[in-house]
Amino acid sequence: MEIQIEMLRLYFPGARNFSSYETNCCLYPRNRAPQGIPVKEGPRASSISSCTDMHYQISDSSNAKQDRSINNKRGASRSEQMDVVHDDRESINEEEEDRISKLPDDIVHCILSFLDIRYAIQTSALSKKWKHVWTSMPHLNLNNRTFDTFPQFSKFVKHALSHRNHHREVYAVKLSFAGTTTKFATVMRRIVNYAYAHNVRHLTMIWSNSDGLYHRKFPQCCFSSLTLKHLTLAIDKICRYGGCVPIPSWDFPALETLNLRNMQLSDGRGTGDKSLTFFSKCVNLKHITLHKCSMNHLDVFNVCAPQLSYLTIEDPIDGGYKPNLAWDFQALETLKLSNMQLNYVSCHLLSNCVNLKDLTLHGCSMYDGMDAFNICAPQLSNLTITHPYVFPKVFNVVVPQLKNLTASVNTTTYRYHGINFLQLSTEGLNSLEKVNLHMSRSMHELEIYVPQLLNLFQKLYSAKFLILDLYIIQIRQGQ
Amino acid sequence: MSKKTLTLMSKDKQLFNIEEHLAVQSVTIRNMVKEDGASSVIPLPRVDSETLALVIEYLNRQQAPEEDEDYVKKFVDERGEIPTLLELAQAALDLDIKKLMDAACMKVADLIKDFTLEEVREALRIENDRTPEEEKAIRDEFQWAF
Numbered sequence: 161m162e163i164q165i166e167m168l169r170l171y172f173p174g175a176r177n178f179s180s181y182e183t184n185c186c187l188y189p190r191n192r193a194p195q196g197i198p199v200k201e202g203p204r205a206s207s208i209s210s211c212t213d214m215h216y217q218i219s220d221s222s223n224a225k226q227d228r229s230i231n232n233k234r235g236a237s238r239s240e241q242m243d244v245v246h247d248d249r250e251s252i253n254e255e256e257e258d259r260i261s262k263l264p265d266d267i268v269h270c271i272l273s274f275l276d277i278r279y280a281i282q283t284s285a286l287s288k289k290w291k292h293v294w295t296s297m298p299h300l301n302l303n304n305r306t307f308d309t310f311p312q313f314s315k316f317v318k319h320a321l322s323h324r325n326h327h328r329e330v331y332a333v334k335l336s337f338a339g340t341t342t343k344f345a346t347v348m349r350r351i352v353n354y355a356y357a358h359n360v361r362h363l364t365m366i367w368s369n370s371d372g373l374y375h376r377k378f379p380q381c382c383f384s385s386l387t388l389k390h391l392t393l394a395i396d397k398i399c400r401y402g403g404c405v406p407i408p409s410w411d412f413p414a415l416e417t418l419n420l421r422n423m424q425l426s427d428g429r430g431t432g433d434k435s436l437t438f439f440s441k442c443v444n445l446k447h448i449t450l451h452k453c454s455m456n457h458l459d460v461f462n463v464c465a466p467q468l469s470y471l472t473i474e475d476p477i478d479g480g481y482k483p484n485l486a487w488d489f490q491a492l493e494t495l496k497l498s499n500m501q502l503n504y505v506s507c508h509l510l511s512n513c514v515n516l517k518d519l520t521l522h523g524c525s526m527y528d529g530m531d532a533f534n535i536c537a538p539q540l541s542n543l544t545i546t547h548p549y550v551f552p553k554v555f556n557v558v559v560p561q562l563k564n565l566t567a568s569v570n571t572t573t574y575r576y577h578g579i580n581f582l583q584l585s586t587e588g589l590n591s592l593e594k595v596n597l598h599m600s601r602s603m604h605e606l607e608i609y610v611p612q613l614l615n616l617f618q619k620l621y622s623a624k625f626l627i628l629d630l631y632i633i634q635i636r637q638g639q
Numbered sequence: 640m641s642k643k644t645l646t647l648m649s650k651d652k653q654l655f656n657i658e659e660h661l662a663v664q665s666v667t668i669r670n671m672v673k674e675d676g677a678s679s680v681i682p683l684p685r686v687d688s689e690t691l692a693l694v695i696e697y698l699n700r701q702q703a704p705e706e707d708e709d710y711v712k713k714f715v716d717e718r719g720e721i722p723t724l725l726e727l728a729q730a731a732l733d734l735d736i737k738k739l740m741d742a743a744c745m746k747v748a749d750l751i752k753d754f755t756l757e758e759v760r761e762a763l764r765i766e767n768d769r770t771p772e773e774e775k776a777i778r779d780e781f782q783w784a785f
Contacts, residue, residue, distance in 0.1 A: 263763065267728050270740060274748035281784035285756055285777045286765050312783075319783045 265293065273299035273332070277320060278306050295324050298331035302351060305338055305368075314347050321354050330355050332362035345379050352382050359387040368396040384411040394421035410442055417447040422477075424454045425461070440464045452477055462486040469515075472496040489513045498522040501549075502533075513537040518544075525549040527579060532556045541591075546598070547572055551579040557586050565589075565620070566596040569613060581612050584619050592622045598629040645672075646680045647695070653688040654680065661698045666735035685733055690726040693718065697739055711738055715746040721762050724750075 272280040272294065280294040300320075307313040333355045337344055348365075355363060363385075365378065378393065391412070418439075425438070438461070439445055445465040454477040455461050461484065469491050475498060484503065489495070493515050502524055510519070511534040519540060526533050526548065533552035535543070540559040544566040551571065569582045597616075620626070643659040645668070663669040671681060683691060702710045718724060724743045731740035751759055760767055769777070778785055 263725065264729070264732065266732055267725070267740075267744060270728070270744035271748045271751075274745045275752055278784050279752065281781055282756065283759070284781055284784075285769075285774055286760055286763075287768050289768075290765065291777065316783050319781075323781075 265296070268293055269297050269299070272297055273301070276301050276303055276306055278303075278316065281320060292325075296328040297324075298328065299334075300330060300332070300351075300355070301334045301336075303336040304344075304347075305336070310339065310343060317347050317350060321350065326358070328358075330358040330360045332364075333360055334362075334364040334366075336366045336368070338368035349379055349381050352379075356385045356388070360385070361387060362390040363388055364392040364394075366392075366394045366396055380409070383409060385414075387414055388412055389414050390417040391415060392419040392421075393423060394419070395423065410439065412442045414444060415442045416444055418442075418445060419449045419451070420453050421451045422453070423450075425450075425458065437462045437464050443467070446470060448472070449474070451475065460484045460486050464488065467491050469493040472498075473500060474498045476500055485509055490515065492516055494518040496520040496522070497524055499524065499549075501525040508534070510534065511536045514539065516540050518542045520544040520546075521548070523547045523549055526552045532585075535559060543567075545582070548582075551582055553579055554583045554585050557584065557589075559586075560588065561591050562589050563591055563593045564596075565592065565594070565623075566598075568598045568600060569616065570599055570609065572600050581609055582616060583612070584616060586619055589620065590622050592620060592624075594625045594627070595620050595623040596627045596629065647691060648680045648682045649686055649688040649691040650684055651688050653691070655688075655691055655695050657695055657698060664698055664736060666737075668734065683730075683733065686730045687726070690723075690730045693723075693727055694730050694734065694736070694739070697736075707738075711742045715739075715742045719746070719750070721747055721750060725763075 272283070277294070277297075277300050280297060283294060284291045302317065302320075304310065304313040307316060333351065335348070335351055337348075352363070363382075365382070442465065444467055446467050447470040448463075448465070448468060449472040451472075451474045453473075463486070466488060468488070471487075471492060471494070474496070487509060489509055489512070492513055495510075495513070495516060495518070497520070499522065502521075513519075513536070516537040517539055519535065519537065519542070521544070523546070527550040531552075532554050534556045536556075536558040538559075539561055541561055541563045543557070543559065543562055543564070545555075546566065546568050548568060548571055567582055571580045599613075644656050645659050645662045647655045647657060647662070647668075649655070659672065663672060668681065686694070697711075697714055700707075700710055700714070715724060715727070718727065724747050728740050728743040728747070731737075731743060751762055754762060759765070767774070
């Protein structure tokens with residue numbers, strides 16, 4: 161039986177917000193279909209009606225809410241019960257009480273690791289036993305805002321580090337501070353040198369903005385350690401210049417994870433060298449996250465990190481400026497790019513990612529005057545393309561292992577210059593399991609996209625589950 | 640394939656069954672299973688039955704990895720009493736379940752962060768074994784921190 165449809169009409173009840181009103185519509189296998197979908201009989205029966213085992217999915221938010229409230233109630237009654245039990249224990253079990261008062265150092269250190277070190281040091285007044293508990297803490301959280309004046313903080317750091325037990329290694333240091341570089345350079349150096357001398361593994365420095373006009377420069381001594389595995393540098397507030405970090409001279413042979421937030425990636429010397437190689441002495445880097453970082457004075461963003469398996473670049477500052485990414489993506493498994501303009505050269509990076517398993521392109525502009533955007537990733541299993549700014553003319557995807565595809569099929573707002581609809585060209589998506597297509601409602605002339613949507617369906621014939629996030633899809637059945 | 644079940648015994652000799660693949664989130668149990676197959680009952684002499692029931696509930700959670708963090712946070716939030724949380728942290732330490740221990744300790748830290756020293760003593764049941772003079776001497780010694 162073959163059913164032809166006369167017209168496929170998509171319309172959106174504009175009154176409601178999309179996220180609060182979703183209809184997940186689903187296409188039926190041919191023999192169960194109450195309504196039809198056009199079927200083009202090709203050599204491989206390439207029609208969506210050959211999708212196997214499709215499920216009708218309706219998100220029923222009222223049920224979900226009910227479930228949640230039941231769970232909440234259950235949780236509440238359980239904790240009430242527990243309170244009762246606990247009261248019994250309190251009154252009768254002295255042995256219990258005794259044990260609680262003998263908290264092991266591991267637990268005390270773990271609790272104190274979530275608190276400011278000033279607080280931790282104050283616990284020395286709790287009892288005789290507590291006098292030295294803090295001195296062997298492996299976590300140091302320092303924050304100058306817990307002090308009224310800077311000299312007080314400076315004095316505190318000096319005393320705290322000299323009273324600490326020097327035989328215990330430092331595991332993690334978190335330093336939050338507000339102020340200008342010159343004021344902090346000495347204190348920062350003291351802390352960082354102490355941490356590096358005590359084999360620190362995690363270092364986090366969060367710099368709150370005090371004035372938005374100047375670069376905040378982290379001192380050079382921060383960028384060389386044999387033991388450091390995880391480094392986070394952040395400027396707390398968005399300011400015009402962000403923080404300045406002299407990346408090329410970094411020497412972190414053990415570093416595995418790097419997070420930078422609001423940083424300006426530069427050569428740190430202002431020599432204007434536009435084709436530096438970053439991270440060449442950080443051979444173990446596996447995870448890099450760059451959030452709101454500026455690359456705007458680089459022509460080439462050249463990164464040498466042969467073991468890099470996870471890369472996220474979110475909301476680069478001056479997203480309109482497009483340095484050529486020159487990265488080695490051979491080991492990369494997860495790549496997330498958001499709100500980036502991908503230019504011709506950068507796009508080519510995706511044409512040979514042998515180990516890539518997850519790829520997310522969110523809010524990206526993928527049209528740079530080129531005809532095709534190539535993604536060639538033999539291992540890719542999840543591909544997400546959401547809220548695109550502009551589509552390429554065509555996506556050539558060679559992803560034989562792809563299991564999950566999530567895509568916005570149209571751009572959120574209509575653009576006169578550029579492509580507004582997802583055009584997919586594939587060499588077969590035989591492993592496809594779940595497809596989630598989302599069409600935003602602010603579309604102009606929806607009818608013209610219907611053939612393209614149907615064309616897209618043809619490419620996805622092997623999917624087992626297909627979820628369409630459209631408002632409502634109405635299919636009129638013809639003869 | 641039938642799932643292998645382990646039996647854990649609390650301090651007060653109550654028995655709890657749990658599937659092995661869930662129990663091995665505990666590094667302590669994982670090592671026991673590796674060493675001797677852990678066919679018989681695993682005794683946990685420092686964990687009482689109420690706490691062990693909580694630990695079992697935690698180990699049995701069926702969360703997607705991306706929701707796990709929120710779940711763990713909610714799990715400890717619902718047990719907002721400091722003594723319960725400390726018991727839980729102690730059990731998590733013995734069983735080597737890092738995520739649970741961190742979450743319980745973080746919650747305790749969150750609860751006590753604005754406490755005065757006297758309130759901390761009360762919450763953690765610490766006896767002040769110093770005289771007021773001795774306490775003052777300590778405060779003077781660390782006056783740069785107070």
